[in-house]
Amino acid sequence: MKENLKAFLKFLRLYHPLQSFYRQAILFLQNNYYKLTFLKYKGRGYICNFCGASYEKFVPEYPSKNDAAAINKYRVIAGYGENVHCPNCMSKNRDRLLLAVMQNFLQIEKKRILHFSPEKHLYNFLKDKAKVTTVDIIPGFYKNIDSAISYADATALRFPDNSFDVIIANHILEHIPEDIKAMTEMQRVLKEDGVAILQVPYSTILQTTIEEPSINDPARQQQLFGQKDHVRIYAFDDYIQRLTSAGFSVKILPAESFGTYKQYAIQEGEHLILGYKLKKENQDS
Numbered sequence: 001m002k003e004n005l006k007a008f009l010k011f012l013r014l015y016h017p018l019q020s021f022y023r024q025a026i027l028f029l030q031n032n033y034y035k036l037t038f039l040k041y042k043g044r045g046y047i048c049n050f051c052g053a054s055y056e057k058f059v060p061e062y063p064s065k066n067d068a069a070a071i072n073k074y075r076v077i078a079g080y081g082e083n084v085h086c087p088n089c090m091s092k093n094r095d096r097l098l099l100a101v102m103q104n105f106l107q108i109e110k111k112r113i114l115h116f117s118p119e120k121h122l123y124n125f126l127k128d129k130a131k132v133t134t135v136d137i138i139p140g141f142y143k144n145i146d147s148a149i150s151y152a153d154a155t156a157l158r159f160p161d162n163s164f165d166v167i168i169a170n171h172i173l174e175h176i177p178e179d180i181k182a183m184t185e186m187q188r189v190l191k192e193d194g195v196a197i198l199q200v201p202y203s204t205i206l207q208t209t210i211e212e213p214s215i216n217d218p219a220r221q222q223q224l225f226g227q228k229d230h231v232r233i234y235a236f237d238d239y240i241q242r243l244t245s246a247g248f249s250v251k252i253l254p255a256e257s258f259g260t261y262k263q264y265a266i267q268e269g270e271h272l273i274l275g276y277k278l279k280k281e282n283q284d285s
């Protein structure tokens with residue numbers, strides 16, 4: 001019955017908008033709940049670089065029981081921990097890291113940006129400063145963030161070569177069965193001297209990536225990869241190797257270098273992974 005309803009709503013193209021609406025409604029309620037319950041923690045400690053609010057602690061988030069086994073076993077840096085959501089605006093640690101990097105390290109003003117599966121806070125920050133194109137394989141899910149979002153299969157992008165100055169793919173590639181094909185496409189549409197922000201969850205102990213690209217079994221995906229829609233857990237070095245094989249010149253900003261960002265309650269131990277497209281003459285030399 002549930003599956004029939006789901007299929008019918010999908011047929012009417014209502015399923016993802018409704019799911020998105022539901023998600024936003026839950027988030028709204030959660031946000032108000034945390035605003036109230038975290039009043040007592042207002043003060044010095046962590047500061048949210050999106051809304052400016054500061055608290056002694058932020059809202060924690062831990063993996064569900066079904067996700068936790070794989071995440072703990074392989075010590076995956078996946079965004080969970082003590083201080084994840086800002087109680088005031090619900091920004092996530094992964095969004096705050098990117099904002100800090102964009103404000104301090106990258107030039108984004110007036111740049112052409114391709115933003116995959118746009119995070120609300122990041123998109124709102126970027127939309128007035130740059131020319132942002134948002135895409136997703138299920139655009140209906142993000143319509144409430146950017147009504148102009150369009151469909152894109154990351155492994156077959158419709159954009160011409162050298163289209164974007166910046167690409168934001170924040171926790172995208174671990175969902176994609178043909179990840180190297182997607183990386184190659186991202187590299188193709190990036191302008192020379194452009195940069196892609198390519199964060200993924202990764203294991204701090206695995207030597208080899210574990211994956212099952214053809215898997216389509218949410219319960220098993222939780223068990224194996226720690227999330228119902230992930231198809232792998234990357235070994236860090238292997239991830240970098242894959243990006244390199246797709247043509248990126250990879251630069252890793254190690255977590256240890258983000259000392260000053262700690263005030264934003266970012267994920268501990270998360271390295272920033274940037275993929276550059278070098279100018280042709282630089283590649284040859």
Ligand SMILES: [Zn+2]
Pocket residue numbers: 048049050051052053086087088089090091
């Ligand atoms: Zn905030």
